[in-house]
Amino acid sequence: NAGVTQTPKFQVLKTGQSMTLQCAQDMNHEYMSWYRQDPGMGLRLIHYSVGAGITDQGEVPNGYNVSRSTTEDFPLRLLSAAPSQTSVYFCASTSGGGGNQPQHFGDGTRLSIL
Amino acid sequence: EDKVVQSPLSLVVHEGDTVTLNCSYEVTNFRSLLWYKQEKKAPTFLFMLTSSGIEKKSGRLSSILDKKELFSILNITATQTGDSAIYLCAVEKQGGSEKLVFGKGTKLTVNP
Numbered sequence: 001n002a003g004v005t006q007t008p009k010f011q012v013l014k015t016g017q018s019m020t021l022q023c024a025q026d027m028n029h030e031y032m033s034w035y036r037q038d039p040g041m042g043l044r045l046i047h048y049s050v051g052a053g054i055t056d057q058g059e060v061p062n063g064y065n066v067s068r069s070t071t072e073d074f075p076l077r078l079l080s081a082a083p084s085q086t087s088v089y090f091c092a093s094t095s096g097g098g099g100n101q102p103q104h105f106g107d108g109t110r111l112s113i114l
Numbered sequence: 115e116d117k118v119v120q121s122p123l124s125l126v127v128h129e130g131d132t133v134t135l136n137c138s139y140e141v142t143n144f145r146s147l148l149w150y151k152q153e154k155k156a157p158t159f160l161f162m163l164t165s166s167g168i169e170k171k172s173g174r175l176s177s178i179l180d181k182k183e184l185f186s187i188l189n190i191t192a193t194q195t196g197d198s199a200i201y202l203c204a205v206e207k208q209g210g211s212e213k214l215v216f217g218k219g220t221k222l223t224v225n226p
Contacts, residue, residue, distance in 0.1 A: 042202065102159040
């Protein structure tokens, strides 16, 4: 099982550049989320989706956009990268819906903004 | 504001020791508490706790939840070097969003 797949694994950007972090899952999960992990900060929720066509903001959404056109994919877009967005980004998914199913995480994308 | 606090933030032990990791929370609309282990990459799921007082076990790891006092503990007995990792505690909120609120994690180092 592929589970949750994130690409790329590493990326270096210059300030002001844009890019899209890809996330795909093959478990037919309705719920998908993006988190960032910074040293000493734990994981913080950026955006989440409860199904195709539905997205909402999390705790730290500024500077990021998402869309959910299919159940499988949930890309995260940085429109104009800033050094403060240097972080490790994790995508997660779950079937959710009160079924006591944990979230499954991808291996992460390590992003550096110069 | 939702808050999940883990302690200690860092812990160094010798192989064979028993450790207890703590997680307290103040979260509205609590649904469940989860423990994850994070080595180099993705957090991997350990336990999901929804009811007070019911211990969950997996090998040398066990965990329990106290919904009255709003905390959970994760115990690891007879630690091994392979237990070295960051252990993350997260609270899942009700309301249909499946959002997780994470603590900062406890970094456990097990020395031979």
